[in-house]
Amino acid sequence: MLKGLYTAYTGMLNEQHRMDVMTNNLANASTNGYKKEGATSQAFRDVLTYKIKDLSEGAGIAKPLGYNNFGVKIGEGYTDYSEGPIRESDSRFDLAISGPGFFEISYTNKAGETSTKYTRDGSFTMDMNGYLVTQDGDYVMGTNNARIRLDPLLDFRVDTSGNIMQGEGNAPVAQIRIRDFEDYNYLSKYGENFYEAVDGARPIDAEDARVHQGYLEGSNISVVTEMVNMINISRAYETNQKVIQTYDSSLEIAVNQLGKL
Numbered sequence: 001m002l003k004g005l006y007t008a009y010t011g012m013l014n015e016q017h018r019m020d021v022m023t024n025n026l027a028n029a030s031t032n033g034y035k036k037e038g039a040t041s042q043a044f045r046d047v048l049t050y051k052i053k054d055l056s057e058g059a060g061i062a063k064p065l066g067y068n069n070f071g072v073k074i075g076e077g078y079t080d081y082s083e084g085p086i087r088e089s090d091s092r093f094d095l096a097i098s099g100p101g102f103f104e105i106s107y108t109n110k111a112g113e114t115s116t117k118y119t120r121d122g123s124f125t126m127d128m129n130g131y132l133v134t135q136d137g138d139y140v141m142g143t144n145n146a147r148i149r150l151d152p153l154l155d156f157r158v159d160t161s162g163n164i165m166q167g168e169g170n171a172p173v174a175q176i177r178i179r180d181f182e183d184y185n186y187l188s189k190y191g192e193n194f195y196e197a198v199d200g201a202r203p204i205d206a207e208d209a210r211v212h213q214g215y216l217e218g219s220n221i222s223v224v225t226e227m228v229n230m231i232n233i234s235r236a237y238e239t240n241q242k243v244i245q246t247y248d249s250s251l252e253i254a255v256n257q258l259g260k261l
Contacts, residue, residue: 002251007072008243014041014072015237021077022229025221031193033084033120034219040075081184084120084220086212093132095122095158096215101178101206106139106147107194116141117194118179118187120217126152136192143175150174158213180206 021039028034086096097103102118109115117138124140127133132140132148139147148164150156150173156166162176181187186201197203 002247004243005247008240008247010072011240012237012244014074015233015240017074019230019233019237022226022233026223026226026230029219029221029223029226031121031219032123033193033217034221035082035084035120036080036219036221038078038080040078042073042075079184079187079189080220082220084218086215086217089214089216091123091125092156092214093124093126094214094216095124095176096212096217097122097178097206097209098212099206099209101180101209102195104141104177104179105134105194106141107190108138115196117190117196119194121193123216126150141177143177145177148174148176158211160210160212162209162211176211178206178209178211179203180209 018039018041021037025036083098086098095103097120102120103122105117105119107115107117119134121134123135124132125135127137130149130152132150134140142148143162150164150166154166156164156173157170158164158176162178163172164174164176165171166173180203181197182202182204183200186198187195188198190196
């Protein structure tokens with residue numbers, strides 16, 4: 001068995017997976033509130049070391065080798081939830097969160113099913129009925145677990161605690177709900193820049209979050225860093241490719257020339 005072929009093959013698969021993740025990051029470099037994704041990998045020796053020290057099957061019991069896999073094992077994907085840069089916008093409906101937390105959104109899919117989603121994208125607007133909604137028309141939720149409705153004829157102001165003031169004396173008419181989670185591992189990306197809580201998630205009030213009206217949070221992706229990663233991934237892929245080409249040349253010599261009379 002030519003172990004080098006399998007090692008190079010798994011290396012190419014791993015670099016291809018990393019490239020897919022990286023290109024998705026670059027495609028969302030200008031997406032409001034987007035969080036960078038990454039991919040991990042495990043070397044064969046690390047997996048082997050873990051299995052050798054695994055005593056869960058009991059002492060003295062021989063373990064079968066099973067399938068003989070070489071090279072790199074694709075690990076888990078992860079999301080970098082660090083805060084992105086906050087920039088000023090020209091809309092009073094735009095809101096940005098500094099600190100931990102997410103806007104709570106009442107999302108309705110194409111089948112008419114409603115569920116709760118979370119986002120850092122504060123690019124909101126007002127619909128024809130005066131409700132504060134996302135660009136796709138999903139409702140922004142308030143602390144009273146109700147949709148936020150404003151008077152379209154009056155101006156409004158949002159303070160750093162998420163209170164919306166409108167009318168005479170700038171009386172609070174609603175408060176935007178900002179939710180956080182004890183463990184972000186129980187959040188999964190849903191699409192359309194949303195996150196959804198999975199089983200085991202524990203939502204909490206984001207007490208340290210601050211809301212800024214007239215601002216938007218950008219993506220936490222560094223385009224320069226991603227471009228450098230692209231070069232490194234391409235070179236690593238080419239290196240594994242050359243290993244396979246070298247083995248191919250060796251096999252050709254072995255088949256066509258060795259043993260000739």
